[in-house]
Amino acid sequence: MSHNYAPSNETIEEQYNENVMPIWKSLNVPVKRASDCVVEDFDGNEYLDVFSGISVTNVGHGNxxxxxxxxxxxxxxxxxxxxxxxxxxxxxxxxxxxxxxxxxxxxxxxxxxxxxxxxxxxxxxxxxxxxxxxxxxxxxxxxxxxxxxxxxxxxxxxxxxxxxxxxxxxxxxxxxxxxxxxxxxxxxxxxxxxxxxxxxxxxxxxxxxxxxxxxxxxxxxxxxxxxxxxxxxxxxxxxxxxxxxxxxxxxxxxxxxxxxxxxxxxxxxxxxxxxxxxxxxxxxxxxxxxxxxxxxxxxxxxxxxxxxxxxxxxxxxxxxxxxxQDGILEATAANGEWLADQLTDVEADFDVVGETRGLGLMQGVELVDPSVEGPHGVSPAPDQKLASAVADHLEGQGIIMGVGGYHKNVLRFQPPLTITQDQLDRTLDALRTAITEVTADE
The missing domain is CATH 3.40.640.10 (Type I PLP-dependent aspartate aminotransferase-like (Major domain))
Incomplete structure (x- = not known):
């Protein structure tokens, strides 16, 4: 059945709620179009995609x-x-x-x-x-x-x-x-x-x-x-x-x-x-x-x-x-090493960042509650609530970031491999802002 209406984020979400079986919707950005590392919704908002559809569009949206x-x-x-x-x-x-x-x-x-x-x-x-x-x-x-x-x-x-x-x-x-x-x-x-x-x-x-x-x-x-x-x-x-x-x-x-x-x-x-x-x-x-x-x-x-x-x-x-094989692999290796170094600095600067780890452009940031002992007393307790709040804050800054991990407390950097260092830098700045502001509100 065709509909004569101008689609918006709201109308798309209504159609999903009415006709699509319940699914995982933690990244709730209705997508109208996407190009390389940027996704646009139906209301004209643009987002830097640092998750690439769960690590799918490796050579960029719409390559x-x-x-x-x-x-x-x-x-x-x-x-x-x-x-x-x-x-x-x-x-x-x-x-x-x-x-x-x-x-x-x-x-x-x-x-x-x-x-x-x-x-x-x-x-x-x-x-x-x-x-x-x-x-x-x-x-x-x-x-x-x-x-x-x-x-x-x-x-x-x-x-x-x-x-x-x-x-x-x-x-x-x-x-x-x-x-x-x-x-x-x-x-x-x-x-x-x-x-x-x-x-x-x-x-x-x-x-x-x-x-x-x-x-x-x-x-x-x-x-x-x-x-x-x-x-x-x-x-x-x-x-x-x-x-x-x-x-x-x-x-x-x-x-x-x-x-x-x-x-x-x-x-x-x-x-x-x-x-x-x-x-x-x-x-x-x-x-x-x-x-x-x-x-x-x-x-x-x-x-x-x-x-x-x-x-x-x-x-x-x-x-x-x-x-x-036309240069993207080499760039991924180089950008991955650079990103890992930058995330190590983030880990050092925030006590709620328990560990950062990864290979290439598959990097994770594990968020924790340093005041609570974690499972088996090995490390601080995982903080799922903080991870969700930081991801929401990042979305408000125009950054799509995945959240995963067994305890749902790991931010996932898995962008299109075509992402630039400037775009990664923007994401890191937004991450620092999000952690600072979310933890300040607690």
Missing amino acids: DAVVEAAKDQLDEFVHGCSYVHPSQPVAELAERIAEVTPGDLQKSFFCNSGTEAVEGGVKLARKHTGNTEVIALEMGFHGRTLGSLALTGNKAYKRGMAPTLNDTVHAPAPYRYRWTNEDLTEEEFAKRAAAEIEHVIGTHTSDDLAAIIVEPVMGEGGIIVPPKGWLARVQEIAHEHGALLIADEVQTGYGRTGTLFASEQFDVVPDILTQAKGIANGLPLGAFTASSEVADAFESGDHLSTFGGNPVTCAAALATIDEL
Whole structure:
């Protein structure tokens, strides 16, 4: 039904409230148009987007090359079901992914989302190993369908649901800030955190392990960066038990951490690598990629997707990779190092900032109540209320900032990778103002 009215923020919100099922709406900015790092609402307000649609528009909103690639393919054909009729965009993207992914990862399956990529990766691991059990991490996030919810280590996403992937257990995340106050070296902490996975195998499984799935940097968990050596040891543990390592790079992939895939920074070639979000810069596409040896465990009929490998989204993904490799990756690494240094200063200047951490343009600011002891007495209590108030204050200053973490107290810097240092500087100034003014009002 068409409506003859001038859309406004209010009318769009009314339509959502009346006709769209309740959804996560903590970033309540009705979007009329977006360009690069700037979003405009229906009332003419502009916002600097420092969240890029949950880490999706990595090469900028409305990137010309990506839009043109999609339009050109639209003029040819829109759908042929890539698993029934082969097409050039799918063939070229699969070949390109084989070239840019680490090590011997060679064959890809295309789907529509990160959740589908994760569930498909688990199916492949089960088929290849002949085993069924999967280990995931506490506070990890792998999607919201029933299978992926079983992998997700947070009751906030599971409440009222009944995950069906029953052969799943969880191990502690390598979250040092809330794990220990001991003066451990990075190597010592990596060994201790990895040993917890061995403990879980010994106590919570029947040693019928198909896969260990981890995010190289945990996104929804609060931008948790593992210590060097941890990911490699986790893969060794998986192999010792006849299992595979699945690196869930849905959020960390396609340049987010300063390399095309975060696994590269930990010198690990995962057995299966899942992708989505930034892969096509906002068009719906997911994939999981494995070596030929692992991938060939799938036989005809084992897995399929009607819309997976849509030629329009695959054309957009090819253009996205081109854009990333044309200077954006290098800029992301440099801007990420600069931003990390600036956030370290913020941490030093405010006692309500417990820790700042991240890789590339995936940085987190953990807000705390320094007057209250946190879980297990390891660090100050997480302050969800403060994080929400700071994010609201930033929106009032024209900055869109994500909030996440297991305790919902981590501000998330995950902007389009095309963001400039001046725009980051503006965000940092706004962050300092927001923290100062919000804490002054308490």
